[in-house]
Amino acid sequence: MRFSAATTAGQFLPQRWALRMRPLLGRVDAVLLTADERGEAGRMSLIAFSIRIVSAVIAFISQVLMARWMGSFEYGIFVLVWVTMVIVGNLACLGFHTSVIRFIPEYRERGMLAELRGIVLASRLFVLVASTLIAGLGALGVWLASPWIESYYVVPFILGVICLPMIAMGDLLQGLARANSWALFALSPTYLVRPVLILVFMAAMLAMRYVPDAKTAIFASIAATYITTLGQLTGVTSRMDKKIPAGPMIVHFGQWFLVSLPIFLVESFFFLLTNADVLMVGAYLDPNDVAVYFATVKTLALVHFVYFAVKAGVAQRYAQFTHGEPERLAAFARETVSWTFWPSLAMALLVLALGEPMLVLFGPEFTAGYPLLFLLVFGVVARGAVGPCESLLTMSGNQNICAAVYAMTLALNIGLNVVLIPLFGLWGAAIATSLAMVFEAGALSFTVWRKLGIVMAIFVPANREIG
DSSP states (O other): OOOOHHHHHHHHSOHHHHHHHHHHHHHHHHHHHOOSHHHHHHHHHHHHHHHHHHHHHHHHHHHHHHHHHHHHHHHHHHHHHHHHHHHHHHHTTTTHHHHHHHHHHHHHHTTOHHHHHHHHHHHHHHHHHHHHHHHHHHHHHHHHTGGGSOHHHHHHHHHHGGGHHHHHHHHHHHHHHHHTTOHHHHHHIIIIIHHHHHHHHHHHHHHTTOOOSHHHHHHHHHHHHHHHHHHHHHHHHHHHHHHSOOOOOOOOHHHHHHHHHHHHHHHHHHHHHHHHHHHHHHHHSOHHHHHHHHHHHHHTHHHHHHHHHHHHHHHHHHHHHHTTOHHHHHHHHHHHHHHHHHHHHHHHHHHHHHHHHHHHTTOGGGGGGHHHHHHHHHHHHHHHTTOSHHHHHHHTTOHHHHHHHHHHHHHHHHHHHHHHHHHHTHHHHHHHHHHHHHHHHHHHHHHHHHHHOOOOOTTSOTTSOOO
């Protein structure tokens, strides 16, 4: 016997209420119980969203404790180093962590098992080698540039690059798990296990009388990252070996690299766009301002996570429907816009209502970031209003133009930050980021309509032309 939300409501609620709630609960049942691709994508998005909600709570608590333990100055140093490492680690995959989500469903659908074995092995080896080389070059670059870097950043950045290979491998393993719809294996290590371990190791080091500074926090992060990624590697490898029978292997590395390169550009621009404001604040203002701005962004994370959760659940379905099912692709893509917008709007209102008391937890000085939430939330909701356009373009082979859109958005964001931060400080960063996200949403929605004929906009009917 399976659980049914609609049936349960009919049994326990008054008939009038049960009848009113039946359409909504019917949709819940469709997500939870339907065995088709839509149901599977919906369940993965629901699991991803649940993980990101729990992750947001864990991350918020851990960041509050870190800020309290270290103080705003050392916390600001740690934030800038860790955000930089996460960005560079993601970019060190060179697009393979996303391209595997496109190739693995395709090879499985077409019965190309030799190619499937090849991309699973080759992607892991390539990412490990590439990220290790980038880490070495990064450490060398920081050492050579140390005369021009603030002294309190040099050692933390050199320590931080030790994390890079494992951050990159974790992102690739997340892609492999997402390609197989293993939501828990994809998201739990990065968003649940790693932040908890960082907090545990930091607390243990402080108990052993280590100095509560950025270097101690980075040592805790290194240990947590290696343990998490190696555990994820063991789990994903074991499941892949069971799912893919042994046999010959074919490697089309040139083809995979050519597809991954524009995806790398898309991911690079998107990841930089998502974090450029923190980096730009670090470039122009002191660590105390970095700490306040980052705490504000973390408070807004609940709204961001709706978009990322839906994106995690639908990318592989976009790739599947692209091959010969344009009507199903269009209908499914339009439906995913509602999946992102309404929860994003609800989360935005909740964050605005609770933002100030949440920021007080970091320390009294962090409440200076609360007014910034009202600006930043516009950009996040605008992104939710068009759904995961970037995934749709990437999975349908339009990654080049998607990269161009993100390049323009990133250039706009950086340009606005360069002009506005010196004039308005943190307000300038918030204005620049919000305007850039609104531009990104409009440009991506327009591009999807021009390239695929699919309307990705919450308040525009599917049968209405844009223009």
